[in-house]
Amino acid sequence: MRVAVLGGGNGCYAAxxxxxxxxxxxxxWRRDAEALAPVLANGTIRVRDFKGTRDVAIxxxxxxxxxxxxxxxxxxxxxxxVAQPGLAAAAAPYWRxxxxxxxxxxxxxxxxxxxxxxxxxxxADVSFAETGTLPYLVRKHGPAEIxxxxxxxxLPTGVFPARNADHAFAVLEQVYPAVERIEDALSGGxxxxxxxxxxxLIIMNAGPLEHFPAWDIxxxxxxxSIRAVTTALDNERIAVREALSYGAPHFPxxxxxxxxxxxxxxxRSAHEKLTxxxxxxxxxxxxxxRYMREDTALGLSxxxxxxxxxxxPTPIAAGLLAIGSAIVGEDLYANGRTLEALGLAxxxxxxxxxxxxxxx
Numbered sequence: 001m002r003v004a005v006l007g008g009g010n011g012c013y014a015a016x017x018x019x020x021x022x023x024x025x026x027x028x029w030r031r032d033a034e035a036l037a038p039v040l041a042n043g044t045i046r047v048r049d050f051k052g053t054r055d056v057a058i059x060x061x062x063x064x065x066x067x068x069x070x071x072x073x074x075x076x077x078x079x080x081x082v083a084q085p086g087l088a089a090a091a092a093p094y095w096r097x098x099x100x101x102x103x104x105x106x107x108x109x110x111x112x113x114x115x116x117x118x119x120x121x122x123x124a125d126v127s128f129a130e131t132g133t134l135p136y137l138v139r140k141h142g143p144a145e146i147x148x149x150x151x152x153x154x155l156p157t158g159v160f161p162a163r164n165a166d167h168a169f170a171v172l173e174q175v176y177p178a179v180e181r182i183e184d185a186l187s188g189g190x191x192x193x194x195x196x197x198x199x200x201l202i203i204m205n206a207g208p209l210e211h212f213p214a215w216d217i218x219x220x221x222x223x224x225s226i227r228a229v230t231t232a233l234d235n236e237r238i239a240v241r242e243a244l245s246y247g248a249p250h251f252p253x254x255x256x257x258x259x260x261x262x263x264x265x266x267x268r269s270a271h272e273k274l275t276x277x278x279x280x281x282x283x284x285x286x287x288x289x290r291y292m293r294e295d296t297a298l299g300l301s302x303x304x305x306x307x308x309x310x311x312x313p314t315p316i317a318a319g320l321l322a323i324g325s326a327i328v329g330e331d332l333y334a335n336g337r338t339l340e341a342l343g344l345a346x347x348x349x350x351x352x353x354x355x356x357x358x359x360x
Contacts, residue, residue: 004028006091008032009083010134012078014078020056026060028061029068046145074100074172077113080294084113093122097124100127103131104134104135105194106185110160127161127168129188130188132155132192133155133192135178136150136152137274149273156179157182158182161356161359162356183247193251195237195302197230199296199320202296209283210286218275236317240312249262257271298337300320
């Protein structure tokens with residue numbers, strides 16, 4: 001299949017490499033020509049994972065967004081949610097009928113991308129899908145070298161508009177066989193694991209993160225009291241999903257740490273593989289890191305706003321968001337990825353269901 005991968009983050013390089021190695025013809029776009037230069041020059045990305053180390057050929061590395069989107073049947077956008085508005089606007093003129101755009105994860109980015117296309121006057125019938133996590137636990141080890149610690153085994157995915165779900169999944173299952181169909185894009189947004197795992201880890205580890213030159217929030221930072229808060233926060237997410245009549249499985253984060261029962265999105269022993277890699281021992285700037293700017297500011301504001309709309313209280317999420325606002329010195333909810341910001345807060349439940357299905 002002809003696939004475009006858009007962006008220059010860890011997950012983007014992993015997607016370009018894995019999908020190339022899986023036999024797809026990949027257009028790998030990055031805006032920054034200087035940063036992409038090693039891939040442009042050599043046409044490869046070096047990958048190290050459980051299969052060993054090898055150089056993976058990338059068919060079409062490019063700095064032309066129009067070229068990448070124009071060539072593709074499926075477009076993969078594994079970028080942080082903070083990068084979505086700019087890319088959504090830049091890509092808006094280029095979408096064409098039948099394309100499937102995959103946002104892993106989305107934070108309701110599927111709706112944002114669709115709105116940007118409409119605002120640009122592009123009426124193409126495009127399917128925007130979002131899931132709960134990146135398909136990889138991955139870090140760059142050089143300008144064209146990545147280490148993938150874990151591959152996702154389950155990717156619960158919702159499509160916007162939901163009327164296109166059959167077509168979207170027929171395409172996505174060829175690219176990511178791990179996708180699992182769920183109700184719609186709002187359900188997909190409420191599968192996002194980042195706002196559950198990361199805000200408690202950075203906020204409750206604020207002292208050591210600011211004191212030590214590097215700290216692994218997933219290793220020494222994941223203590224019982226922090227896990228208890230994470231579980232309470234995840235219970236709020238699940239309660240919001242249930243208030244909206246979304247069905248199980250809800251992919252509780254506790255399954256990520258469990259050794260039996262239902263597998264989580266990354267399968268068994270993912271947490272141990274992550275901590276054993278050492279790649280998440282890092283310096284985190286609490287004001288600027290994506291765990292604050294994406295998962296707290298955008299992810300928690302999304303959950304709090306949906307909870308308010310659905311009549312499902314989210315005091316833990318709201319409390320963490322308030323503490324995050326104090327740390328960065330701004331109102332993160334006011335600037336967040338909320339139903340208000342998306343222009344959806346005034347819809348009643350029947351109108352929301354129709355919007356999610358039809359796209360208008």
